[in-house]
Amino acid sequence: MDQDQSPLLGKHHNGRSEEIQQESTSSKAAASSSSEPVEVAAQTVKEMEVKYAAYMRHDMYGNWGMNSVPVLERVKLLLALLTLCPIRFCFLLFFLVVFYLICKVCTLRVVASSNDEGQESFAHMTGARRAIVVRSGRFLARVMLFVFGFYNIHVDHRTPDRQLLHLGAAASSHERKDDEEEEEEEQFGAIVSNHVSYLDILYHMSASFPSFVAKRSVGKLPLVGLISKCLGCVYVQRESKSSDFKGVSALVSERLQAAYGDPTAPAVLLFPEGTTTNGEHLLPFKTGAFLAQTPVKPVILKYPYKRFSPAWDTISGFRHLVILMCQFVNHMEVIQLPVYSPSEKELTDPKLYANNVRAQMALEGNLIMSDIGLYEKRIFHSALLRTRFPIAPAPEESFTRTQSN
Numbered sequence: 001m002d003q004d005q006s007p008l009l010g011k012h013h014n015g016r017s018e019e020i021q022q023e024s025t026s027s028k029a030a031a032s033s034s035s036e037p038v039e040v041a042a043q044t045v046k047e048m049e050v051k052y053a054a055y056m057r058h059d060m061y062g063n064w065g066m067n068s069v070p071v072l073e074r075v076k077l078l079l080a081l082l083t084l085c086p087i088r089f090c091f092l093l094f095f096l097v098v099f100y101l102i103c104k105v106c107t108l109r110v111v112a113s114s115n116d117e118g119q120e121s122f123a124h125m126t127g128a129r130r131a132i133v134v135r136s137g138r139f140l141a142r143v144m145l146f147v148f149g150f151y152n153i154h155v156d157h158r159t160p161d162r163q164l165l166h167l168g169a170a171a172s173s174h175e176r177k178d179d180e181e182e183e184e185e186e187q188f189g190a191i192v193s194n195h196v197s198y199l200d201i202l203y204h205m206s207a208s209f210p211s212f213v214a215k216r217s218v219g220k221l222p223l224v225g226l227i228s229k230c231l232g233c234v235y236v237q238r239e240s241k242s243s244d245f246k247g248v249s250a251l252v253s254e255r256l257q258a259a260y261g262d263p264t265a266p267a268v269l270l271f272p273e274g275t276t277t278n279g280e281h282l283l284p285f286k287t288g289a290f291l292a293q294t295p296v297k298p299v300i301l302k303y304p305y306k307r308f309s310p311a312w313d314t315i316s317g318f319r320h321l322v323i324l325m326c327q328f329v330n331h332m333e334v335i336q337l338p339v340y341s342p343s344e345k346e347l348t349d350p351k352l353y354a355n356n357v358r359a360q361m362a363l364e365g366n367l368i369m370s371d372i373g374l375y376e377k378r379i380f381h382s383a384l385l386r387t388r389f390p391i392a393p394a395p396e397e398s399f400t401r402t403q404s405n
Helices: 018-032 042-051 071-082 084-106 127-147 160-166 173-185 199-207 216-220 224-231 248-261 317-325 344-348 350-365 374-385
Strands: 011-013 153-157 190-193 213-215 234-236 268-270 296-302 332-336 368-370
Touching: 042 374, 071 084, 071 317, 084 127, 084 224, 084 317, 127 199, 127 224, 190 199, 199 296, 199 332, 213 216, 216 224, 216 234, 234 248, 248 268, 296 350, 344 350, 350 368
Parallel strands: 011 368, 153 332, 190 268, 190 296, 213 234
Antiparallel strands: 296 332
16 A cells, blocks of 8 residues: 555544534534533434544443443442452552652662753663663553453554455565564654553553653652653643743654654654544544654554443543442453554655554554544533533644543
8 A cells, every 4th residue: 555645444434514613603602601501402412422423432331421220230330349449449559659669769869851841851761770660660550450450451463464464465475574674673753542541551651661741740740750750751831832842742753753763762652633532433643743754653452341441531530440440350452553654755744644644543453533523522521511512722733732531
């Protein structure tokens, strides 16, 4: 397949229509009115559930976890809430404190590096200190996933040869040899992943211990602050308009180029969708991960379920965490795709680059390509909660920080 043409891969669902414009107009009117609950017709909600399918929960508990569940399920939930949930919470807190103490010891008498933005980082550490932080971080992240109930995580490493077989094609022995040689030499600056849950971060920490993009305030949080500095997180302050702060895109691009040029530097994990989905769809990609013109490593995360979906969408964080920890077994499947190197046209067109990577991920992960975004998600949530519709946003920036639910 020619990379220079934006491929029509994967299942495609167009969530945008002229009705979006009508909703945008009505949302502005609602926002300017009183703060009383907004009555939304049941038929309108049903239509939204189809149009905004990427944010629908299809598990037993439903949207916002408010479905009426069978009596047996309630009994299971109550028993787990009194026994399994407290035990898991204590273990998770214990391992978090352990990793914090490891980071604290390894950073003693080490001066944190600081860039022009005043961002501190310990990712520059080398030798035994860095090795201990990385190895213990990866191990403890996997242990925490185990505590969450992810006892076995199936990882499918798609080499170029296996990718061709998956697509129904076959490679010659000569092509396979060339692909193997190229794969050993290829480096990348960013890990590009679909975004389904806060659990995504734990998996990526256990797999490769990359840097993340986080709010500047995260670096000041107890426990997590020091850990984020050891990860080498890129702190952003999007609300700042001062010329003293670089744009988010510039900061991320610098880190991507540094990671691509230095094999010892941590890669940067980016969720180009900008928000979470139910795990069955793939939203349009922001171009922030592709402006640096470096190769990217696509990763697809899937969470099969029977009762409760680990996908963090259309449910409060607290309710999601509690029900998740009450579920004895959770499942995760990972597809690691080959490093994607941009073509000449993609180097000059970040949007084409982003679209092509997205299309490949949709095909390989059997995901539905949806043309909706965070604004439509807020409209859907407002309709379900009967709150005021959000005001239509200004034109999006080229890079959007990972949004939470």
